[in-house]
Amino acid sequence: MIEPTAPDYAEYLERIFTAAQDMASHPRPDSPFVGAPADVADAAEAAIEAMREDLIGLSHDIHAHPELCYEEHYSAAAVDAFVADRGYGVTRPAWDLDTALLASAGEEGGPTVAILAEYDALPDIGHGCGHNVICATAVGAFLGAAAVVERTGGRVQLIGTPAEEGGGGKERIARAGGFDDVDAVVMLHPFFADIADHPFIGVRTVQVVYTGMAAHASALPFMGRNALDAAVQAYTGMGQLRQHMLPTDRVHGIITDGGQKPNIVPQRAALEFYLRSAEPSTLEELSKRAEAIFEGAAQQTGCGVEIIWDVTPVYLPTRLNGPLTERYAVAAAKRGRPVIPKGLLPESMTGSTDLGNLSVRVPSIHPLLGIAPFGTPLHTSDFAAAAVTEEADNGVIDGAVAMAQASLDYLADADLRAAAARDFELGGGLLDVEAMYP
DSSP: OOOOOOOOOHHHHHHHHHHHHHHHTSOOOOOSOOOSOHHHHHHHHHHHHHTHHHHHHHHHHHHHSOOOTTOOHHHHHHHHHHHHTTTOOEEOSBTTBTTOEEEEEEOTTSOEEEEEEOOOOBTTTBSTTOHHHHHHHHHHHHHHHHTTGGGTOSEEEEEEOOOTTTTOHHHHHHHTTTTTTOSEEEOOEEESSOBSOOOOOEEEEEEEEEEOBOOBTTTOGGGOBOHHHHHHHHHHHHHHHGGGSOTTOEEEEEEEEOOSOTTBOOSEEEEEEEEEESSHHHHHHHHHHHHHHHHHHHHHHTOEEEEEEOSSOOBOOOOBOHHHHHHHHHHHHHTTOOOBOTTSSOTTSOOOOTHHHHHTTSOEEOOEEEOSOTTOOSSSHHHHHHTTSHHHHHHHHHHHHHHHHHHHHHHHOHHHHHHHHHHHHHTTOOOOHHHHOO
16 A cells, blocks of 8 residues: 655745744835724724624634534624624525625715635634634624724624635625625635735636446447546546646636446446636636637547536635825834735745625725734644634634724824825726626
């Protein structure tokens, strides 16, 4: 028996992250924006600190009850009760999604910031992406900002967004009008380092089903058409594509059906692929090239093929808002969390999120919050264990304070709002996602 070899990139990862963190620890230049008055920011921080144990308890409670996408009934109810017990009305279900929710504070008519909570888990490993921390920080940020929002004007919302892990809950809420009156979106994601605006790339899913003709594989193989051969050709073709695509592109797939028995020429075979790219246009180009490979494999083997795109919503690349991210970075630094700025880490080390779909509709931020030992990979049982440690618990409070203060800065500072709007327009402005992917 041969055991798999273990990759050893620890020294490389530690070196690049240590260098980036050293750069992040240097004093940041003074912010050009006034933001919220200091006493308002301090009051929000005090309100969150007063809930410290309760917010940590919420994080642990959700962690102990992991639920898959669109099944987060316990978690949504826990958030509902937590917010309602503190005097704020909660709408749940919302936008025809049983596990989505909405709470608001402040007055309509002025600027609105939405703080987003995620709370779905992963199969088998539970909260291996730390969504319990995402949820608790969002709840804390909302309640902290809500406590003082009358002093800044405008409105702050908490939106519970189900099914980030493959279900595209944010896209469904957006298509139902959930962000039509929102001017900025704020959320964060756990990681093993604090990073300001690391990019997340877009992703499409595709299922490919080949249909051949069954035959006895020994006696009459010439009477068959081997669907597995087509699947293997397609898988090999996608592997060969890797050397001719953009460095930030990613393709990865599996064979989900390879036939029933070796002595039967497989009549059916199937694959599933994820295709990722850093821009909407390059994601489309990658999709076209993949489709040509899938069709070519069918022609080579004499099989039929059905190509099924986007069973779940497309996740678009994130377009992160510079001025609003900068205000989060200022607040995080005050909590002892200097963030690594964009460009100091390889941008190819990334995944995808449905926050990207909102970031092309409204100015958005998605900083990373360090809660785990260095190098702990997401989507693992090790990260799930890290999501309820003391480091993660402290991250819940730090992240909540930083998001609350960034939100209040946006509501209080007209110059910041104007700069965020300009940055959004310079990044490409509003995209019609529904027209791109009906």
